[in-house]
Amino acid sequence: MNAPVPSDPITTSVEPGEGVARYPGWLLAPGLCWAVLFFFVPLLIVFAVSFAARGTYGGVVWTFRLANYADLLHPLYFRIFAQSILFAAVTTALCLLLGFPLAYYIARLPRRRQGIWLMLVMIPFWTNFLVRTYAWMFILRTEGVMNRLLIGAGLIDAPIELLYSDGAVVLGLVYGYLPFMVLPLYAAVERLDPALVEAAWDLYASRWSVFRRVVLPLTKPGVIAGCLLVFIPSLGAFITPDLLGGARSMMVGNLIQHEYLVVRDWPLGSALSFVLMGFLIVAMAVYYRVDAGMDRQGSQP
Amino acid sequence: MADCSVETRDLVKRHGSTAAVDHVSLQIKRGEFFSILGPSGAGKTSVLRLLAGFERPDEGEILIEDRPMTGVPPNRRPVNLVFQSYALFPHLTVFQNIAFGLEMRRLPREEIESRVQAALEMVRLGKQRARYPSQLSGGEQQRVALARALVNRPAVVLLDEPLAALDQQLRQEMQVELKAIQEQVGVTMVCVTHHQEEALTMSDRVAVMDRGRVLQVGRPHEIYDAPVSLFVARFIGLSNELTGSVVTLENGMCGVDPSGLHPSRPIRVRCLYNVALGDRVTVVLRPERVRLSTETRPSGDENVLEARVEKAIYSGHELHYLLRLSDHVLWKARVANGAGDRKRFAAGERVFIRWSADEGVVLRA
Numbered sequence A: 001m002n003a004p005v006p007s008d009p010i011t012t013s014v015e016p017g018e019g020v021a022r023y024p025g026w027l028l029a030p031g032l033c034w035a036v037l038f039f040f041v042p043l044l045i046v047f048a049v050s051f052a053a054r055g056t057y058g059g060v061v062w063t064f065r066l067a068n069y070a071d072l073l074h075p076l077y078f079r080i081f082a083q084s085i086l087f088a089a090v091t092t093a094l095c096l097l098l099g100f101p102l103a104y105y106i107a108r109l110p111r112r113r114q115g116i117w118l119m120l121v122m123i124p125f126w127t128n129f130l131v132r133t134y135a136w137m138f139i140l141r142t143e144g145v146m147n148r149l150l151i152g153a154g155l156i157d158a159p160i161e162l163l164y165s166d167g168a169v170v171l172g173l174v175y176g177y178l179p180f181m182v183l184p185l186y187a188a189v190e191r192l193d194p195a196l197v198e199a200a201w202d203l204y205a206s207r208w209s210v211f212r213r214v215v216l217p218l219t220k221p222g223v224i225a226g227c228l229l230v231f232i233p234s235l236g237a238f239i240t241p242d243l244l245g246g247a248r249s250m251m252v253g254n255l256i257q258h259e260y261l262v263v264r265d266w267p268l269g270s271a272l273s274f275v276l277m278g279f280l281i282v283a284m285a286v287y288y289r290v291d292a293g294m295d296r297q298g299s300q301p
Numbered sequence B: 001m002a003d004c005s006v007e008t009r010d011l012v013k014r015h016g017s018t019a020a021v022d023h024v025s026l027q028i029k030r031g032e033f034f035s036i037l038g039p040s041g042a043g044k045t046s047v048l049r050l051l052a053g054f055e056r057p058d059e060g061e062i063l064i065e066d067r068p069m070t071g072v073p074p075n076r077r078p079v080n081l082v083f084q085s086y087a088l089f090p091h092l093t094v095f096q097n098i099a100f101g102l103e104m105r106r107l108p109r110e111e112i113e114s115r116v117q118a119a120l121e122m123v124r125l126g127k128q129r130a131r132y133p134s135q136l137s138g139g140e141q142q143r144v145a146l147a148r149a150l151v152n153r154p155a156v157v158l159l160d161e162p163l164a165a166l167d168q169q170l171r172q173e174m175q176v177e178l179k180a181i182q183e184q185v186g187v188t189m190v191c192v193t194h195h196q197e198e199a200l201t202m203s204d205r206v207a208v209m210d211r212g213r214v215l216q217v218g219r220p221h222e223i224y225d226a227p228v229s230l231f232v233a234r235f236i237g238l239s240n241e242l243t244g245s246v247v248t249l250e251n252g253m254c255g256v257d258p259s260g261l262h263p264s265r266p267i268r269v270r271c272l273y274n275v276a277l278g279d280r281v282t283v284v285l286r287p288e289r290v291r292l293s294t295e296t297r298p299s300g301d302e303n304v305l306e307a308r309v310e311k312a313i314y315s316g317h318e319l320h321y322l323l324r325l326s327d328h329v330l331w332k333a334r335v336a337n338g339a340g341d342r343k344r345f346a347a348g349e350r351v352f353i354r355w356s357a358d359e360g361v362v363l364r365a
Helices: A009-013 A018-022 A025-049 A067-071 A075-107 A111-126 A129-140 A145-152 A166-191 A194-202 A207-218 A220-235 A239-244 A252-262 A266-296 B044-052 B094-104 B109-122 B138-150 B168-185 B196-202 B220-225 B230-235
Strands: B004-015 B018-029 B033-037 B059-064 B079-082 B156-160 B188-193 B205-210 B213-218 B240-250 B253-258 B267-270 B280-285 B291-293 B302-314 B318-324 B330-336 B350-356 B361-364
Touching: A025 A266, A067 A266, A075 A111, A075 A166, A075 A220, A075 A252, A075 A266, A111 A166, A129 A145, A129 A166, A129 A239, A166 A220, A166 A239, A194 A207, A194 B079, A207 A220, A220 A266, A239 A252, A252 A266, B004 B044, B004 B188, B018 B033, B018 B044, B018 B059, B018 B188, B018 B205, B018 B213, B033 B044, B033 B196, B044 B059, B044 B079, B044 B156, B044 B188, B079 B138, B094 B109, B094 B138, B109 B138, B109 B168, B138 B156, B138 B168, B168 B196, B188 B196, B196 B220, B205 B220, B205 B230, B213 B220, B213 B230, B230 B280, B230 B361, B253 B280, B267 B302, B267 B361, B291 B330
Parallel strands: B033 B188, B033 B205, B079 B156, B156 B188
Antiparallel strands: B004 B018, B004 B059, B205 B213, B240 B253, B240 B280, B253 B267, B280 B361, B291 B350, B302 B318, B302 B350, B318 B330
């Protein structure tokens, strides 16, 4: 039913397409200057450093060499990269598994109550990330809350080593980045017409088929956005593996931090940063290709 | 009931403290086009959602093809719903949309192909099979939604305001087409609508609902010509009304003395429902039954009332008149703009309203 909407000059003027032509280009200037000065220029500097040599007492000796990148082929670095990707991938998968039902539930609540739930999802952001990670240390350590609960429940006899493990790192990452998964998923599910779910159900689809054939394809942009928003920061994370991880749970983020601040090998740190960025650019490219494919199918309203 | 496709027994669905569906018992015959007509909030969509299985009744029972539907989820019911918004899958082509139900039932590829193709041709969309719903016009989307239901050969097709999103002209074309397809396929259709003309045009029978209750079930002409209550009379088309009391009563006809008017003899009306002498009643007459003339005297069974033309509206195929009978009574008349010899009246003119006794109906006030 297309009830005639009274045309409101204010709302019509900001509709996409018209707004683009209306606003002068100089509005871009402040943001653009900021991005160039404080993001793009430093990035260029890091890029230049990644080809330089390390000074004897740290610092940079300006030469051009590919040795920093060649050094990264060392099995140790390869192992850390592989481990980081694995951690990030597992984190992303777990966030998706936990986040989808939550996002679906919130998006199908009455609109008034959606706000409260979304706020509950975002409240952890109001506390410093470092503090929250310390809280997890308190929960997970040998004399911590979790061990006491498990012993109390009779599941274990003696405290087990929960902290300083790969599991603790993934737990910390899932905890930290779950909201980044929930929010885009919520937006995608919220846009999904509930009648489509009912239509599929009416057309003999089981609950699982409804999800696989209708809900998932139509919320794919949200799934991909959520996965990227979790995968990217997880891949570069360094606080979580540093505090919750064991000796072998090092991730690329820790390695870069280590090269810059401990070893003071800035060129190698820079090269590491750029390889990491390369991975992320590939991930983004995959995202945009899939997204564009969805657009061609006309799946986005 | 042997030839019953859908039967509801004392169906009740409550939303909070109000009953959206209040003891609804319907018997819909096999192959019938059955409409549920009512204003918004009457509970008609709730009935449809109960039949589809999206909602569970608080009381009562639904039988479809003599099978009780209690506890049967929508995907296991032999019914398919055509949604008001069509609910076409935007990520699937026209073909894939229509094939969806057959694929879910795991039919062989070749059978799906041939049945979808047949359905596409039935709704005249053979050329659009590879398109996406967003590339179709409203009318085409409507036909895809219909084909997507019919292709499954369900026992019952449920239609939720099927033509509401179409413009007037397309709506009238689709009314005819929908009815033709229904007769061709022979499927039972249950259609929910608030549009009385649509219901009367397409249906074999109509149920009029208000506030969760079924007020009347009948063939379109029964609903229109013999409404059981003022609500039904007013909802199904325009009606002229006169209140008064019953003064005579003889073999199915009653005489009504209208309050505030002074006709030369009581108004004679068919008496379809039990009334007694002295009852307060309302005489109802459809505007197109009103004849206007300058002749004062009644002939035979005719009723005659004097009025003044308040407004005369020329609308092309018809002339619409607003007629002032008294300070409180204003009637409408619709006269076909046909014969050239018929007199046209102008505002302010004195006219005599005439209609024969069997054209009106008397209802309890």
